[in-house]
Amino acid sequence: MKNLGEMLLRQDPFSEIVLGNTALARAMIESGTEVVTSYPGSPTPEIASALLSVPGEKRPFYFQFSTNEKVATEVACGASLNGHPSCVFFKSVGLNVAADSFVQLSLLELEGGLVAVLGDDPGANSSQNEQDNRHFARMAYIPVLEPSSPSEAYRYYLEAMALSRRQKMPVILRMTTHVCHGKEKVAFGAWKGGSVSTESRFDTSGGPMVPLTASALEMKRRSLARLSLAGCEMDSPAFCEVRKGTDSSRGVITAGLPFRSLLDVLEDSDRTPDILKLGAVYPLPEKAVEEFLRTHGQVKVLEELDDVLEKDIKALAFDRGIRVSITGKTDDDDRIGEYTPDKVAEVLAKTWPDMVPLRGAKRQPSLAPRPPQMCPGCGHRSAFHAIRQALAKEDITVADIGCHTLGFLPPYEMGEVLLSMGHSTGTGAGLSLFNRSRKVVSFIGDSTFFHAGLPGVVNAVFNNHNLTLIVMENGTTAMTGHQDHPGAGRNANGPSETIPVRGVLEGLGVKSIREVDAYSQGKLIEMVKEAMAEEGFSVVIARHPCMLKYTREQQRSPDYVRKSVEVNQETCDRLHVCVESFGCPSFQRDEDGTVTVSRELCIGDGSCIQTCPVKAIGLRKENRGGEKA
Structure with missing residues (x-):
């Protein structure tokens, strides 16, 4: 597609090959969604990228990256209460952050409707x-639709928003990684155009909005009634598809990605079961499921992760007295990993080996695994290389969420425990209690600092905990695609007030604060040692721009000249500090021990020069043609 923003605003029906996330962005526009909020996290960031491809003055919606998922949920909720069709989206574990408010949504009268797009992550591709x-x-009494393809993601979002507006209740659209990132030719409908309404429709006449003791139980009763009505609407052919096979005695009930993988697995099979594909997974479409159970002797429930559908289906069969053999999970392995075709073949073969032999299910990868690593020039690498020299072997380091989490891997091995975003200061504080012999150092990125790190800092000041926090500040939310955060000086809609990390720390009462460029390794070593020697809570801000983002911006300039470093082979004595301790992927060691530099990977930032004990690394001067000047 030539221009994504123009495509999303087309008013005539059209078809285009798009990601599942892009299909959702178009569905938001077609459905008249007026307010969209998010906190970036895989597998959902491309939804925001698509929405933001529409020029600001042409957007028929308001979009924001909120400081975290809880705030994003609350902003979308408030907008919906005021009559604006709203959507909030984030990744799987983001719901843990949002949960305190999220579980209350079904109790309210959401006048404008609210769809929550959740990017679940079977396989833990980008989650903990x-x-x-x-x-x-x-737990929250919220219905769930689960698409299996980009086309269904588009169609189900339209259905979810329509249902939400009719019932004035939230609806979850549960996406998973492969559906978010899968590509398909999607047939989009017409769009009449529109703009965000300025009418305020907040109204409490339909019932209380404050779940205190006097009203909470009645609000729950209303929520359950709406859930039942939603379940009746979703128990329909629009969300329950039956595909006939060659063996009518056996059937599979499935949903989402496993359905697509199942079709792939059965493509060459002579014997195939009937398939009931569910698009609505909660509440269970009881009518469709009961009819399917009554017409089959054996039924396999095929679902990723937990046995949610399996338990509901078995309970339904028991309650209705249906005599049918139902098989779901057979062992713990069935609960782990994405249900790709190989996985589905393996799972299905354990139940029906005559139908699905274990062909390819144990196939070994053809390529050696490649460990994740920080980008060439990353300030976090320079910081970890320095900080490691400041610590004693017995000192304790606590990781947090972000690019710097990769510091856990060799050669840095920094960060020995990880829970969630923003946990590092609190967990580090706990590790410091009654700890007289070992220093505790916690790490946190600047985006995570604003997202969930502030309460831990407040707690450390309030209780005078004895630990050092190192804020790895790179000016962006790098791991999920360089989205802005409150310290960046701009947001999704243009320039904004910059909230400085140091200013926030000072405002919270932190007395000991040091700042240094992460490339200044000698100064960073000195500052970390000084901070750790102090009693109480101390902070070191190790700052350097994200070099992947910076380099991309530089490359857009017509005056850009690519740079790189080189190794002086006459000076190099093959101590291999650049490879084994600094660990930049630009350095490559040959079988004879010679170290060379990949000019395709190196960005010429020079942070490595100071790490060589014999000063064998230096900048190579190049012209635009890439030849040595």
């Missing part, structure tokens, strides 16, 4: 766990 957010839906 595989949590199954269908459990949250049950």
